[in-house]
Amino acid sequence: MLDFHRARPEEKREAFADVHAIWPHAADPAVHLVKRLHAVQQSRAEWFVGRSQNGVEVSCGVYPFTLFGKDNVERQVRGFGAVYTHPRGRGHGYAGELIRFVRKHYQEAGVEDFILYSDIDPSFYERLGFHRLPSSAFEFSPKDLAADSPWTLEKTEALVRDPGKLGHDFGLKLSPDDLIWAYAKQDLPLRMTRFQNLKENLSYWTLSSLDAGQYQLLMSNIPQDGENWKLFHELVAADCAKSKGDIARGWRTARSLASEGGTEPQVNDRKDGILMWASQRGEKDPWFPEITKKGFLTFPLFQF
Ligand SMILES: CC(C)(COP(=O)(O)OP(=O)(O)OC[C@H]1O[C@@H](n2cnc3c(N)ncnc32)[C@H](O)[C@@H]1OP(=O)(O)O)[C@@H](O)C(=O)NCCC(=O)NCCS
Structure with missing residues (x-):
């Protein structure tokens, strides 16, 4: 039987040293330990351990977030990381x-979502x-917009720090501190693009990074459901071409149509x-049907 509790400083060091083999911050274990102890990301978490007389047997970090849902309802949520x-x-x-x-610990403090x-x-x-x-x-491979495309694409510097909830019903609402962490984690120059379709009076944006020719989509308010994949593909492939990237990669918070027998190449x-969610309310949670169908946005959002 282990003793479970919040990690004391020396237990945190032990846990951080242990994960060198699987999540190295540097090849040298001593450098890894110093880097992990000082990383912005790790310092956001509260750390928990289970110990036996042999030392720390199991550890994890727990990150505080706010989850927003429809009608501006917010919930405190905790995210597990580095379960080891x-x-x-x-x-x-x-x-x-x-x-x-850990779930019981936070549940006693009123947190119901993990x-x-x-x-x-x-x-x-x-x-x-x-x-x-x-x-x-x-x-996706890069591809310029077709000559008759109704879309225009323009690089923009207009980053506002206020996370809003553009175009998504559910997502993580991150504070300015969280945004700093999100940037620090990327450690790459970020690039923002605005897309406009004046014919239909539509406007979308993407935030991406470029690393050695690889364009990575970090976040966007382009509709992400499979039905809109053509639009998603057109805009992201054009953004990649404009950034002179060789390949565009990223994740969407939607199931692929291919998995349901539809066509959605690439x-x-x-x-x-895989993003996972647990609610203490169980399947009776009113958010359950939509969250499990559409997922939620886990990157910070921006407004122009
Ligand atoms: C995954 C991990 C945390 C499980 O720890 P544990 O204390 O042994 O877990 P438990 O005893 O509660 O459960 C054991 C079960 O874990 C599951 N498991 C372990 N590794 C797994 C893996 N790579 N994929 C899927 N399941 C795995 C198995 O179902 C196993 O059941 P079994 O013993 O019947 O085969 C541990 O294997 C580990 O530290 N792995 C390396 C770090 C890691 O990958 N962490 C998860 C990050 S999401």
Whole structure:
């Protein structure tokens, strides 16, 4: 039986040193430890451990977020990160126990929603009450807009820090501090583009990064559901071409049509990094049908 509690500073160091083999910040374990201890991302989390007399057996970080839903309703949510069991302790149920302990801890403080990205088979988290949310990954070749396209595309610097909720019913509402973290995590120059279709009076935007020819879509308010994939493809491929990228990659918060027998080239359901959500309200949660169908936006949003 482990003792579960908030990590003391020396336990946090032990946990951070342990994950070097799987999530290295540097090849040298000593440099890794210093970097992880000082990373903006890790310092946002509260850390929890389960320990035996041998030391820290299992650990995880827990990140505070605000989830918004329809009608401006907000909920406090906690996101699990870096769930890790020391190899000597695996297969004893430790990770599951730690997750249950942490959920109970926050539930007592009124938090009812929990999220995570699963890098392993999501059935592990499903057994703990989490639901998979739709997400797909795309890979497009760059392609200029057709000569008769109603869209224009223009690079813009107009970044406003206020996260709003443009075009999405559900998503994470991130504070300015969170936005700094999101930028620091990218560690790349970011690029913002505005798209306009004057014929239909429509306007969308993308935020992307470019790394050695690879265009990565970070966030956008272009409709992300499979029915709109042609528009999504047209604008993202044109944005990539304009940025002189060789390939455009990114995720969408929607299931691929291909997974439902439809046609949607170059988009596939994700095999890893699957967003999962658990609500203490269970399947009776009024948000359940829509969140599990459409997912929610996990990047900060911007307004012009
Ligand atoms: C995943 C992990 C945290 C599980 O820790 P644990 O304390 O052994 O977990 P539990 O004892 O509660 O559950 C064990 C179950 O985990 C599941 N599991 C472990 N690794 C898994 C993987 N790569 N994919 C899917 N399921 C996995 C298995 O279903 C296993 O059940 P089994 O023992 O019947 O085979 C641990 O294997 C680990 O630290 N892995 C490396 C870090 C990692 O990948 N973390 C997850 C990030 S999302």
